Amino acid sequence: MILRKAFFLILILLFFVIPLTALLLQSLSAPWRFHTGQGIDWGWQGYSTLFENPQLWEATFISIWIGFAVLFINVTLGLFTGKALASYPYRGKAWLEALLLSPILIPSLAIAMGLHLFMIRIGLADTFWGVLLIHLVPTVPYSIKIFHNSYQQIGKTMMEQPHILGAGFWTQVFTVELPLLKPAIRSLTFLTIVISLSQYAITALIGGGRVLTLPLVFFPFLENANTSIMAAFSIWFALIPVFMYIIIESLMMFLPYSRLPWRNHR
Amino acid sequence: MTQTKLEMKNITKTFNQDTILNDLTFHLEKGEIMSIVGPSGSGKTTLLRILAGLEKPTEGEIIMNGKEITKQKANRRSISLVFQQPLLFPHMTVKENIDYGAKVSKKYKAEKIESLLEATGMARFRDHYPSEISGGQQQRTALARAMATEPEVILFDEPFSSLDPSLRQDLRYWVRDFLASRETTAVFVTHDMEEAMIMGDQIAVFENGKFQQIGTVETLHQSPANMRVASFLGGHLILNDHEFVPLHAVQLGSQKTSENGVSFHASVEHITYQHGRPIVHLYIRELEKKISLPINESLPKQEVQVTIPCDSIKTFSGEIL
Numbered sequence: 001m002i003l004r005k006a007f008f009l010i011l012i013l014l015f016f017v018i019p020l021t022a023l024l025l026q027s028l029s030a031p032w033r034f035h036t037g038q039g040i041d042w043g044w045q046g047y048s049t050l051f052e053n054p055q056l057w058e059a060t061f062i063s064i065w066i067g068f069a070v071l072f073i074n075v076t077l078g079l080f081t082g083k084a085l086a087s088y089p090y091r092g093k094a095w096l097e098a099l100l101l102s103p104i105l106i107p108s109l110a111i112a113m114g115l116h117l118f119m120i121r122i123g124l125a126d127t128f129w130g131v132l133l134i135h136l137v138p139t140v141p142y143s144i145k146i147f148h149n150s151y152q153q154i155g156k157t158m159m160e161q162p163h164i165l166g167a168g169f170w171t172q173v174f175t176v177e178l179p180l181l182k183p184a185i186r187s188l189t190f191l192t193i194v195i196s197l198s199q200y201a202i203t204a205l206i207g208g209g210r211v212l213t214l215p216l217v218f219f220p221f222l223e224n225a226n227t228s229i230m231a232a233f234s235i236w237f238a239l240i241p242v243f244m245y246i247i248i249e250s251l252m253m254f255l256p257y258s259r260l261p262w263r264n265h266r
Numbered sequence: 267m268t269q270t271k272l273e274m275k276n277i278t279k280t281f282n283q284d285t286i287l288n289d290l291t292f293h294l295e296k297g298e299i300m301s302i303v304g305p306s307g308s309g310k311t312t313l314l315r316i317l318a319g320l321e322k323p324t325e326g327e328i329i330m331n332g333k334e335i336t337k338q339k340a341n342r343r344s345i346s347l348v349f350q351q352p353l354l355f356p357h358m359t360v361k362e363n364i365d366y367g368a369k370v371s372k373k374y375k376a377e378k379i380e381s382l383l384e385a386t387g388m389a390r391f392r393d394h395y396p397s398e399i400s401g402g403q404q405q406r407t408a409l410a411r412a413m414a415t416e417p418e419v420i421l422f423d424e425p426f427s428s429l430d431p432s433l434r435q436d437l438r439y440w441v442r443d444f445l446a447s448r449e450t451t452a453v454f455v456t457h458d459m460e461e462a463m464i465m466g467d468q469i470a471v472f473e474n475g476k477f478q479q480i481g482t483v484e485t486l487h488q489s490p491a492n493m494r495v496a497s498f499l500g501g502h503l504i505l506n507d508h509e510f511v512p513l514h515a516v517q518l519g520s521q522k523t524s525e526n527g528v529s530f531h532a533s534v535e536h537i538t539y540q541h542g543r544p545i546v547h548l549y550i551r552e553l554e555k556k557i558s559l560p561i562n563e564s565l566p567k568q569e570v571q572v573t574i575p576c577d578s579i580k581t582f583s584g585e586i587l
Contacts, residue, residue, distance in 0.1 A: 160320055161353045165415050166341045166371035175366070179357045257358050 027231035046232030059217045060240065066128070066213060067193045067244055070135045074143040074192050075185060077136075082147025083177075087156060097148075101141045108138045112202040119206060126208035134206045135199060139192045146191075150184040175256045182252055189248045193241045214240070270332075271296045271451045272317070272345075272419050277326035279312055286312050287323070288475035294419070297449040299442070300480075301466025303456055303498070304473050310455045313472070314421045317453065318347040330418070341370075346417035350424045352404035354396035360407050361392040367414035382410040385444065402433045409441065413448070420445070422454045426461065438464050459499060471495045479586055487512075489583040496582070503550075503557050503574070508581050513559060515578035518546070519571050527575040532557075534568055548572065 030041035050056060085097065103111060112134055116125060124130035151159070154177075162172045178185075200215040209216065218233055253260055272294045279287040286309040294300055304310050315321040317328065319340030327336045335343055346367075354363050364382055368374040383389040386406040391399050396407070405425060412420055425441075426434040442465055445452050454465040462469050463483050470480040471494070478498075479491035490496040493504055502510045505528075522529040532548040535556070539545065543560045550557065550572060557572075 157349055157351065158353050158355075160340075161349070161355075162366075162370065163340050164318055164320070164347045165367045165411065168341060168370075171370060175370075176355055180355075257355075257362060259357075 023231050023234060026227055027235055029228060031227045046226075046228035049226075049229045050232045050236060053217060055212055055217050056236075059212045059214050060236075062128070062211065063197055063213045064240060064244065066132055066135060067196050067240070069132050070139060070196045071189060071192045071244075071248070073132075073136060074139050074188060077140055078143025078147040078188065079173075079177075079181070081144045082149075082151050083159075085144070085148045086151035087159065100144050103137050104141045108134075108199075109201050109205075111137050112205050116205055125206060126210045128211055131203055131207045131211045131213070134202050135196045137202070138199070139195050142191055142195075143188055146184050146188055147181070150181050154180050179255050179257055182255070185248070185252065186245075189245055190241060193244050197237070197240060269296050270294070271298070271330065273329040274317070275327050275329065277313075277316060277323045277328070279309070279316060279321070280324045285475050287316070290326070290475075290477060292470065292477065292480060294451050294453070296451055297446075298468065299445060299452045299454060299466050300468045300470060301454045301456060301462035302470045302472050303459055303462035304471060305498075306457050308473050309475055310457075310472055311423055314347060314423050314453065314455055317419075318345050318421055319343045320347075344416075344418040345421060346412040346415050346419075347421045347423065348408055348412050348425045350427055352396070352401070352408040354404055354407055354411070356396050359393050359395055360388050360399065360403075363396070363407055364388075364410045364414050367411040371415035373414070373416050379414065382414055386410040401429055402437060405429065405437065406440075409444070413444075413450075417450070419451045419453070422452065422465075424456050427456075427458075434461075441465070471498055473498070477586055481587070489580070489585075491585055492582045500558075503553075503555060505553065505574075505579065509579055510582065511574050511578050511580070513557060515575060516557070516559060517573045517575070518559065518561065519573065520567060522571055522573050526577075527573050528579075529574070530572045532570050532572045534570060 027046045028042060028044070030043055030045060081100065085093070085100075115134065115137075119125040119130050119133075124133065158180075159172075159177070162176045167175065197213075198215060199213075200219060203211065203213050204216060207213070207216075214237060218237070221229060221233060252258065270293050274290055274292050277287055277290040278285070290313070292300075302310055302313065312321065316323050319335075319338060319342075323336065327334055329335065330344070354360075355366065358366060361379065361383065364379055365374065368379060380389075383392055386409065388403060388407055388410065391403060396404055399407070405428075409425070422441075426437055429437065438461060454462070456462050456465070467482070468480060469483060469486055471478040471486070473494050479486060479495045486495065486499060487501055490499060490502065490510065493507060493510075496502040496504050496510050501513050503513060503516055504510045517527075530550045530552050532550045534546055535549050536547040537544055538547065540560075545558050546561050547556065547558045548570065549555075
């Protein structure tokens, strides 16, 4: 038991705490070279460069908006598709499941290039909505898979129980299904937001540079060798999913029958 | 005055060309409890699911209080179904689970919930989560939740089969009394004849998609309709397709005991004890049948003679009702 704890601690230190501390320290100091004889220069240059960028806030907000919208659509689509896959028996189910997973088997850039033409035709290219739609391509298959598995785990009979008691469709979704799907929604939140946030190529292609998301602001900086700026950017980047996760987690507290931390139980 | 609560007319269910339910017809009076007993896989669960509205019959109609409800959805029917597993909502406490039933069926009354908690003995555990209580308590909570919807008919699908025997025994009587005190009409499905006898006023023997016989325990034992019923009851020696002997008429001895009777050679397979009495398990080679009889003293022999007095041989009634 002690051995396992120690092992866990070492893993956490090695892969989480130490890299994160290094990143934090790096963002707060000027680039430091080994054997140059200089000490470490502490300072805020990394962050000041970051915040001097006039597009930073706009890009951050657009990224967050797109992230939330992508998450919302993912939850809605994934929930009902996953439910349907788990509850209706029919022939060719395996094929349909494979078909629904296919967007992540084909490189999304290939899909985006094909869709680009289509989006130009219907006027979605270079718009927020176009980017939103293209971000669904690499995320929706995962949501369907996650919700499908969760519904299967909850079980068909558990889904029939509220129905037998007299609950309507939406009552059932909000009182029984969503609360039991909380773990799935949690993993989905991180997954979709991180995926959506890190799409450069397809965002640039469909957004045409007009829909400004964080990666588009970051990419030019990749060329410079200033590690402090890159570290500051990385931290900024990492804070966004954490912030969004907190919002989603607080929203989930409003679901019926949630155990609220401030409410006294027994 | 009795009134017909639930009626099933010519219900047929086929699934991929397999006939699971074949032209079933029966009715239940208000407050009546019927046990449906049959071997596993005989389609009993499908029958309940059709009654509850979870599945549609291929043909036939269901009538409740004189109104046809065949096409009504499960959440609109005043029928509740208690499954084999308790299926409590894990994110709700015991009380919230019971409340839930009352709330979604729009029949919430605080006093009713209290009385249900009291009646099921779950008042002390009202704030516990399902994972914190025992299997029997979970099943009782599930029953309270089903009762909270104030159903006119309540269906049970082997609700005690996942419980240990002593708990099962207690809960059977408890549920029976509970239903009787509320005059609830109920259908109770089981594969256990003893359970069927405890729970039901009427027993329906169900096999091969059909009711083989519906009647009281006495009727079933005194005049079983056919071979299937008799072999399921286990209280008769079946001689052939249309003749049987009640086991209490069967005589044992080293020689043929009665002049006026048929006699068979039987080998003693085993002796067990039940209700404090030794039970001998015999194999009659000629009929290829196994029977179990209570005996008064131990039988030392391996081979015995089974004698059946001619006047105790009866024929199957062939009447379903």
